[in-house]
Amino acid sequence: MPICGCHDTLFFWFQKTLGATVVLACRSIEKGLETKTHILSKNRKAKVFVKHLDLCSFSSVVKFCDTLNLEFSEIYGLVNNAGVFYHPHGTTEDGFEVTLQTNYLGPFILTHHLLKLLKQSIHARVVNVVSDEHRRVSINQLIAITKNQADFKGHFVHYGASKLALVLFTRELARKLQNTNVIVNSVDPGNVETAIYRNFFPLSNPLLYALQWIIRVVVVKTPTEGCQTLLHALLTPNRTTGQYYSDCKLALSSPIAADERICREYYQLTLEVLSNWFTTESEC
Numbered sequence: 001m002p003i004c005g006c007h008d009t010l011f012f013w014f015q016k017t018l019g020a021t022v023v024l025a026c027r028s029i030e031k032g033l034e035t036k037t038h039i040l041s042k043n044r045k046a047k048v049f050v051k052h053l054d055l056c057s058f059s060s061v062v063k064f065c066d067t068l069n070l071e072f073s074e075i076y077g078l079v080n081n082a083g084v085f086y087h088p089h090g091t092t093e094d095g096f097e098v099t100l101q102t103n104y105l106g107p108f109i110l111t112h113h114l115l116k117l118l119k120q121s122i123h124a125r126v127v128n129v130v131s132d133e134h135r136r137v138s139i140n141q142l143i144a145i146t147k148n149q150a151d152f153k154g155h156f157v158h159y160g161a162s163k164l165a166l167v168l169f170t171r172e173l174a175r176k177l178q179n180t181n182v183i184v185n186s187v188d189p190g191n192v193e194t195a196i197y198r199n200f201f202p203l204s205n206p207l208l209y210a211l212q213w214i215i216r217v218v219v220v221k222t223p224t225e226g227c228q229t230l231l232h233a234l235l236t237p238n239r240t241t242g243q244y245y246s247d248c249k250l251a252l253s254s255p256i257a258a259d260e261r262i263c264r265e266y267y268q269l270t271l272e273v274l275s276n277w278f279t280t281e282s283e284c
């Protein structure tokens, strides 16, 4: 099961699935190996592979997928977990804004390149890790950000846009795969105490963080709590597809994602902006 962005919240999954084969897709091999050691200390039966993946580089995404396609015969679960929030404004080597490429365009290409392996499993699941922030962005803002990468509109808008894009992608990919064994869902983990806030001053500043600490202990989920909805979407016998999970239950996403036409047109727009890296031959 490839997981993009290794993260200790996922250990719970490994403990439950003794003997699972897991691929940790990490931009830092060192962190990946630390995670592997930790997993093996909890579960000697797991087979854990650490592979390099940098979502900010489409060539890295394709290389990672090529390796998996050579080394594995099927995938049960693909978890598009890696993401950045409040990342300093910047452009990737492929010319896209960092947050949009990391959180959406990279996972878009990666998922398509792994579809063959997913289809080869008897049952397969794609879980896209999104955020409630997707509700704060309009479709016009999302389209503008997708078309005009150079025009920075603020950290919250770019983060929300990347997550709205992933929610729309979830719906459209689920529709395209409806007659296959692959189900696709979005998961909002909720507000979780992780390293995601490393660039967000009110939380990355130790003094400001200390002032909020007691409130955060009460209202913010621990990583173990935060990964429960992700695990639920991976393990539930319910084979609903194209949906949105929050707090281990099906929930409503932004009404924008309920519009099939918007999901289809945004998927087409994504293909257009990615036309130099991704051809329609790779489409499902």
Ligand SMILES: NC(=O)c1ccc[n+]([C@@H]2O[C@H](COP(=O)([O-])OP(=O)(O)OC[C@H]3O[C@@H](n4cnc5c(N)ncnc54)[C@H](OP(=O)(O)O)[C@@H]3O)[C@@H](O)[C@H]2O)c1
Binding pocket: 004, 005, 006, 007, 025, 026, 027, 028, 031, 053, 054, 055, 056, 080, 081, 082, 083, 084, 085, 102, 129, 130, 131, 132, 188, 189, 190, 191, 192, 193, 194, 195, 196, 197
């Ligand atoms: N925490 C929350 O409150 C919250 C709320 C809603 C949604 N989410 C979503 O949950 C997911 C997991 O985030 P988290 O909270 O666990 O944050 P995190 O601790 O910062 O984990 C994010 C992971 O993504 C990896 N990553 C970032 N850029 C990458 C790239 N270019 N290529 C490959 N991997 C990359 C990071 O790698 P490194 O370890 O090398 O940095 C890290 O392992 C994200 O999609 C986030 O948007 C989180």
